[in-house]
Amino acid sequence: MTSPDTLLVSPTEALDLQKQGALIIDVRDGDDYKTEHIAGAVNIPQIFYHLSTTTDEELTQSKVVLEELFRRVGVTSETLVILYEDGFASRFGGSFRGWWWLNFFGHDKVVVLDGGY
Numbered sequence: 001m002t003s004p005d006t007l008l009v010s011p012t013e014a015l016d017l018q019k020q021g022a023l024i025i026d027v028r029d030g031d032d033y034k035t036e037h038i039a040g041a042v043n044i045p046q047i048f049y050h051l052s053t054t055t056d057e058e059l060t061q062s063k064v065v066l067e068e069l070f071r072r073v074g075v076t077s078e079t080l081v082i083l084y085e086d087g088f089a090s091r092f093g094g095s096f097r098g099w100w101w102l103n104f105f106g107h108d109k110v111v112v113l114d115g116g117y
Contacts, residue, residue: 001080001109007099008114014038014082017111022080025073027094028117038084038117042073047083047098066101077107084113 001021009017018024024041026033033043046069075081081102083095095112102110 001078003080003109004111007112009082009111010114014084014111014113017080017082020080022082023074024082024084024113025098026117027083027085027098032086041084044069044073044098047094047101062101063105067105070102070105070107075102075107079109081107081110082113083110085116087116 001017004013004017014022014024018040024038025047026037026041026043027045027047028037028043029045030043033041033045037043047066070081081098083098085094095116099110099112102108
């Protein structure tokens with residue numbers, strides 16, 4: 001599946017992409033996810049909490065931890081990933097942090113749900 005030519009997708013676009021095989025990742029806290037989430041979405045709150053500094057060793061460690069989390073929920077090189085959080089002002093851009101991490105790992109099939117949950 002190819003990625004849309006945009007960083008943000010609307011809720012309607014996200015649901016259409018999900019029907020085509022995109023994986024939706026909720027980056028909110030586990031309790032928020034358990035209370036309510038987009039049907040079919042998986043939860044990786046560590047995207048928000050995992051901070052790294054820029055030494056080679058620290059970036060390598062972050063990559064190891066986060067790549068395993070992404071693999072565990074089913075992200076492959078072919079997976080289009082859609083990330084979301086509550087809203088862009090509530091989690092300090094956790095979904096965009098996930099977008100950055102995936103791109104840093106070389107995975108460019110990633111978009112963010114416009115407006116969040």
